[in-house]
Amino acid sequence: MTREPNGLITLENAGVRRDSRWLVRGIDLRMRAGEIVTIIGPNRAGKSTTAQLVVGTLRASEGRVQRQTGLRVGYVPQKLHIDPALPMRVNRLLDLTAMVSVEAKRRALDAVGILHLGDAFVQDLSGGEFQRALLARAMVRQPNLLVLDEPVQGVDFASEVMLYNLIKQIRDTTGCGVLMISHDLHIVMADTDTVLCLNGHICCSGSPDSVVSNPEYLRLFGAHDTAGLAVYQHDHDPYPSSRWYGSACRRVNQHGLPA
Amino acid sequence: MTCGAGIIMFDDFFIHALFAGISLAIIVGPLGCLIIWRKMAFFGDTLAHAALLGIALAILIDISSLVGVPLVTLASCIALMIAKRTPSLSSDTILAILAHSTLALGLVLISLTGGRSLDVNGLLFGDILAVDTTDLLVIYAGGGAILAIIIWQWRRLIAATLSPEIAEAEGLSPQRAEWLFMMLIALVVSIAVKLVGVLLITALMIIPAAAARRLVSSPEMMAGLASLLGVIGVIAGLYGSAEFDIPSGPAIILAGGLLLLGLSFVPRRLTANANVRPHTHQDEVGHDAK
Ligand SMILES: Nc1ncnc2c1ncn2[C@@H]1O[C@H](COP(=O)(O)OP(=O)(O)O)[C@@H](O)[C@H]1O
Ligand SMILES: [Mg+2]
Numbered sequence: 074m075t076r077e078p079n080g081l082i083t084l085e086n087a088g089v090r091r092d093s094r095w096l097v098r099g100i101d102l103r104m105r106a107g108e109i110v111t112i113i114g115p116n117r118a119g120k121s122t123t124a125q126l127v128v129g130t131l132r133a134s135e136g137r138v139q140r141q142t143g144l145r146v147g148y149v150p151q152k153l154h155i156d157p158a159l160p161m162r163v164n165r166l167l168d169l170t171a172m173v174s175v176e177a178k179r180r181a182l183d184a185v186g187i188l189h190l191g192d193a194f195v196q197d198l199s200g201g202e203f204q205r206a207l208l209a210r211a212m213v214r215q216p217n218l219l220v221l222d223e224p225v226q227g228v229d230f231a232s233e234v235m236l237y238n239l240i241k242q243i244r245d246t247t248g249c250g251v252l253m254i255s256h257d258l259h260i261v262m263a264d265t266d267t268v269l270c271l272n273g274h275i276c277c278s279g280s281p282d283s284v285v286s287n288p289e290y291l292r293l294f295g296a297h298d299t300a301g302l303a304v305y306q307h308d309h310d311p312y313p314s315s316r317w318y319g320s321a322c323r324r325v326n327q328h329g330l331p332a
Numbered sequence: 333m334t335c336g337a338g339i340i341m342f343d344d345f346f347i348h349a350l351f352a353g354i355s356l357a358i359i360v361g362p363l364g365c366l367i368i369w370r371k372m373a374f375f376g377d378t379l380a381h382a383a384l385l386g387i388a389l390a391i392l393i394d395i396s397s398l399v400g401v402p403l404v405t406l407a408s409c410i411a412l413m414i415a416k417r418t419p420s421l422s423s424d425t426i427l428a429i430l431a432h433s434t435l436a437l438g439l440v441l442i443s444l445t446g447g448r449s450l451d452v453n454g455l456l457f458g459d460i461l462a463v464d465t466t467d468l469l470v471i472y473a474g475g476g477a478i479l480a481i482i483i484w485q486w487r488r489l490i491a492a493t494l495s496p497e498i499a500e501a502e503g504l505s506p507q508r509a510e511w512l513f514m515m516l517i518a519l520v521v522s523i524a525v526k527l528v529g530v531l532l533i534t535a536l537m538i539i540p541a542a543a544a545r546r547l548v549s550s551p552e553m554m555a556g557l558a559s560l561l562g563v564i565g566v567i568a569g570l571y572g573s574a575e576f577d578i579p580s581g582p583a584i585i586l587a588g589g590l591l592l593l594g595l596s597f598v599p600r601r602l603t604a605n606a607n608v609r610p611h612t613h614q615d616e617v618g619h620d621a622k
Contacts, residue, residue: 128501148501155494158545159369160605165550170491170502194549220501 080105081144081218081250082127087136089122096122099274100136106217109244109251111261114271120254121151123271124222127252147216149207149224155195163198163206164191171214181213184239186232200227208236217249223256237263346574349460352471353566353584356524357540359475361559362482363520364541365551366513369493374424376534378431379518382408383525384455385438391445398470401525405518408434412514458529458581460570467526474523478516485512490551528581535585540565543592549604565591
């Protein structure tokens, strides 16, 4: 295989099987430094599984996963439960996996908008605050690759835009790659370079524009939910130009194959 | 114990017991916290039962229990790790099977030795007053090494406890942390079984940690305070056992339990665990969005 100069990670035909069932299969993904890749897809499409393949918490049952040597990952998992028996303040959470200076912690908390919560216990945070803390934790270690599994779940709509701007800003200043999993089928972060539409396999991928006009995409995901989209656009989104709208990605049959 | 308390306090065996108990309490502080955070109290019990088998085996084949006990407890860890790959049985079930088969085998072996040089009471409840200079050296050397490893690997241990996924993704192997944790517990149990006995080891490990929880605000603080409370429990327990002529192992555990009970009445605002979250929840929605 030819190595790309700033290739952070490459997945080639990667798949994960559990109990003779394929959770995902045939995943091809190449991420370069400074690139933002967004994965969309319905529930149970294998988005989190793909993220776990990328960060290495799951091994591929087939295919290949190749990481740049010395790759520094910052990971925000989709779910994290912290046992109440573990006393843990936000400031301590920030140096969970690596030593971090007090100043760097302060900057990270400020960036995600929870500077006032540095001494709060993580178990006391609201869902949105906790997500911000997790994002601060992942970015404070200055990763080459940020893997964010639904990082804005539980965050209100306006803050969502602010966090997306922040992620873009991190990419711009540090040049890290960002693999982002969207919790919302309708929304892909502005400045996404590549969109991966997933449903057990990659339905289609490419630049946001090319994906919307992809006939495969239209055949699979077009027509549905257009009414819902219109409502979304009119009522809620104050920043229409900064977004790209897709439509719902549906599981076509139980094997996750296109009908 | 027949002599008066005043004399006992200056006897060698009492001093030995004190030093041994204090050293042990210092090591088990952080380990007890890890056991609580990982919800693995039953694992400690299982290894204690394995330690009994180790003692019986050592007597039967005539080797030092300093070798026999860690051998069997470490082997139990490996057996547990292998058995855990069987997804059809919960680790709770596997632990129970392991604990009670090692106990049963230990009892069978003990009966085979014909009671030769065996103090069953000491096995079950320990005999910290029987600690000699050799034991003390083993405790210092082994305990020092264990403590050094805990401090050296602390970040990995905490990260793997909080989130194995994040730890793995960010290069701190949680598998290695789990092995390390199990090995450390196995070694500490091997040391502790002589002092407090099979039945009380888990209590010795988790009571100080549990007593510390309400008072602290970080994992490090909890580990340190657990050690300190453990030391207080050992000192109080040993003096109490001399004063009231009661068995030393149970006295130490009881002292720890009373300490826990007393500390649970400390008002939360007097602890480092006081809620520091600002009451006025400022909603900064949209402030930074442009
Ligand atoms: N540890 C696991 N063992 C077996 N199946 C799993 C496991 N984790 C997830 N799955 C299954 O894998 C599929 C994909 O899950 P996931 O990657 O979490 O989807 P998504 O993140 O897109 O909602 C689902 O059908 C889910 O039930
Ligand atoms: Mg998911």
